[in-house]
Amino acid sequence: MGYEIDYYNIKIDFEKNEFLVLDQKLLPFEERYIKLETVQDVYDVIKNMNVRGAPLIGIVALIGLYLGSYTDMEFLKKARPTAINIFNYFNELKVYLEKRADHHKDYKELVRSFIIDILKSEYTKNLKISQNGFEILKKIVNKERINFLTHCNTGSLATIGLGTALGIIKYTSSEVLRSGGKVFVWVDETRPYLQGSRLTAWELHKEGIEFKIITDNSAAYVMSKGLVDVVCVGADRIAKNGDTANKIGTLNLAILCKYYGIPFIVAAPNSSIDTNLSDLRDFEVEERQKDEVIKIGDIPITRQDYEVFNPSFDITPCELIDYIVLDSGVYSKPYNF
Amino acid sequence: MGYEIDYYNIKIDFEKNEFLVLDQKLLPFEERYIKLETVQDVYDVIKNMNVRGAPLIGIVALIGLYLGSYTDMEFLKKARPTAINIFNYFNELKVYLEKRADHHKDYKELVRSFIIDILKSEYTKNLKISQNGFEILKKIVNKERINFLTHCNTGSLATIGLGTALGIIKYTSSEVLRSGGKVFVWVDETRPYLQGSRLTAWELHKEGIEFKIITDNSAAYVMSKGLVDVVCVGADRIAKNGDTANKIGTLNLAILCKYYGIPFIVAAPNSSIDTNLSDLRDFEVEERQKDEVIKIGDIPITRQDYEVFNPSFDITPCELIDYIVLDSGVYSKPYNF
Numbered sequence: 091m092g093y094e095i096d097y098y099n100i101k102i103d104f105e106k107n108e109f110l111v112l113d114q115k116l117l118p119f120e121e122r123y124i125k126l127e128t129v130q131d132v133y134d135v136i137k138n139m140n141v142r143g144a145p146l147i148g149i150v151a152l153i154g155l156y157l158g159s160y161t162d163m164e165f166l167k168k169a170r171p172t173a174i175n176i177f178n179y180f181n182e183l184k185v186y187l188e189k190r191a192d193h194h195k196d197y198k199e200l201v202r203s204f205i206i207d208i209l210k211s212e213y214t215k216n217l218k219i220s221q222n223g224f225e226i227l228k229k230i231v232n233k234e235r236i237n238f239l240t241h242c243n244t245g246s247l248a249t250i251g252l253g254t255a256l257g258i259i260k261y262t263s264s265e266v267l268r269s270g271g272k273v274f275v276w277v278d279e280t281r282p283y284l285q286g287s288r289l290t291a292w293e294l295h296k297e298g299i300e301f302k303i304i305t306d307n308s309a310a311y312v313m314s315k316g317l318v319d320v321v322c323v324g325a326d327r328i329a330k331n332g333d334t335a336n337k338i339g340t341l342n343l344a345i346l347c348k349y350y351g352i353p354f355i356v357a358a359p360n361s362s363i364d365t366n367l368s369d370l371r372d373f374e375v376e377e378r379q380k381d382e383v384i385k386i387g388d389i390p391i392t393r394q395d396y397e398v399f400n401p402s403f404d405i406t407p408c409e410l411i412d413y414i415v416l417d418s419g420v421y422s423k424p425y426n427f
Numbered sequence: 428m429g430y431e432i433d434y435y436n437i438k439i440d441f442e443k444n445e446f447l448v449l450d451q452k453l454l455p456f457e458e459r460y461i462k463l464e465t466v467q468d469v470y471d472v473i474k475n476m477n478v479r480g481a482p483l484i485g486i487v488a489l490i491g492l493y494l495g496s497y498t499d500m501e502f503l504k505k506a507r508p509t510a511i512n513i514f515n516y517f518n519e520l521k522v523y524l525e526k527r528a529d530h531h532k533d534y535k536e537l538v539r540s541f542i543i544d545i546l547k548s549e550y551t552k553n554l555k556i557s558q559n560g561f562e563i564l565k566k567i568v569n570k571e572r573i574n575f576l577t578h579c580n581t582g583s584l585a586t587i588g589l590g591t592a593l594g595i596i597k598y599t600s601s602e603v604l605r606s607g608g609k610v611f612v613w614v615d616e617t618r619p620y621l622q623g624s625r626l627t628a629w630e631l632h633k634e635g636i637e638f639k640i641i642t643d644n645s646a647a648y649v650m651s652k653g654l655v656d657v658v659c660v661g662a663d664r665i666a667k668n669g670d671t672a673n674k675i676g677t678l679n680l681a682i683l684c685k686y687y688g689i690p691f692i693v694a695a696p697n698s699s700i701d702t703n704l705s706d707l708r709d710f711e712v713e714e715r716q717k718d719e720v721i722k723i724g725d726i727p728i729t730r731q732d733y734e735v736f737n738p739s740f741d742i743t744p745c746e747l748i749d750y751i752v753l754d755s756g757v758y759s760k761p762y763n764f
Contacts, residue, residue: 118729118730118733119727119730276736279618279720279729280644281616281618281642281643281644282642282644284728284729287720287721287728287729287733288728288729291729291730291733292730295730295733300734301733301734302734302735302736303720303721303729303733303734303735303736304720304735304736304737305618305619305643305675305676305720305737306618306642306643306644307617307618307643307675307676307679308675308676308736308737308738308741309679310676310678310679310682310741311675311678311679311712311738311741311742312736314678314741314742338642338644338645338648339642339644339645339647341647341648341651342644342646342647342648342679342683345647345682345683345686346679346682348686349682349685349686375648383616383624383640383641383642384624384640386723386726386728387726389723389724389726390456391621391624391625391723391724392455392621392624392625392628392640393455393456393628393629393632396455396624396628396632396638396640397637397638397639397640398639398640398641399613399639399640399641399645399649400641400642400645401645401648404645404647404648404651405651
């Protein structure tokens, strides 16, 4: 269609004033785009979780400021008060506008170029991560067919461009294909929210990369059969010493990898590193609502009155991580960011 | 009600000719018993999976022979051709009847006393396992509050009486309660079939034992926080060397226990030991239908055309098992059954 910006999760044409976001709640069953025409539309897609992934949410919020006005900031922040990227991008935009206050460009033009800058920078970061990951894989997995295992969704749906851990897998796939190689992916379904079986499966299917969905329970079994060469996962937060917070189940995989001697790789943008934290030993893990475990969609799978513990992520200690792949390069133990 | 035999999963009164089985498909939402009045009723509850657990299925099949006649054997075997207990119990009944051919008891009386013998023997086995498990726990976990983690359902729903791994947990709970102690249980939901969040949660709730359901993904996290003292699981098959086949996800837990130094206990009746198998290294793992992973009940959670790998169980190598608790006693490494 020739959008100025054209990714799976977002399509933008400033000339035609067209802004489309993929309704991720309908995946993998239906690919329907939602048109953003007003600030209220933007508020709604953020609030109702039609869009997900930290950078995407931030960028969509910026589109809200483009469609509306600078004064809509407070309104848009309320759509998801925990989305740190909204706050960060809004602050960056403030500085950007102040610096250019004496330019003869109008508000809309400046917001537009700010959005395009961010999109470019996000895209480039993910490409770098993917390339860096491929470089280290070439050294550690010397096979025609590389069997990956991944968790959650860290691809084009969650980011801008290729993605982080899934970006490495997709980039590797296209690189090894040229030399007659092949990539295969075990996709952890990733309970409770099933980002693996719903979103990662959708992306891999779309890309034509061979995969099989497994329950999270089955990871040890496929490893025990020698069917996994490398595990690649993302990161929400990385401490100075390399301790990593990521989707619940990541720690599990790291321990299995240690037992079987399988390389365990964490991939993330440099911005995930929090140099204020020396380690994550006492990092507080958010507990999410029990409904995610007790129901699938609106359907109860067990009784509402049963007690549930639903931690949103876990902490993988640095000693279990073989490589941390950032946009700035590949790091190994001992980490010191 | 005064049934001659009165368990959660089966209630029998030969005097009143009443035979009730709990419809396990409705758990944990509804506790409804199905009346067995004809051979066809028996065939149906086995075929439609209203009853589950190897001994229970075998006993229900025997009730079919009681309600009908000896010649219904072939018909009943067809209800679930893979249920080995049906075949075993039928063969044992044959021998039992032949031995007593010159007695003056009639067919019904003999089948009745055979069923009662089996129920008693199953009940006693499970009680022994539970007691043996408690004995070893007293030695290895010296705490007022014992935090268990368990997988799948190995309790009164799957067996006759207390159960195996869950039997140990329930027996321990009632023993430590007397001395002011307490038992808490982390219940793995056990994807894909959710026996944990549906059945084990139901049993523990019924017994008044405190528990929380977690996704299988969260096991490593609760262990990392020091919240698990011991892991108890069941076994489908145990080889001479102690290698154990059990519900998918068991191997996972065994590896996590090794990493965190948490005792890992397998509990099963002696009949689970297969002395024909020296180990389970090359044991073939049955692959179950993909619908279990792709759907919850009838509701699709991802696309039907995506590839799935759904192994029904995994193999835990003997070196990861600290204790094997049988009705005959408690065993530790090196195993030699």
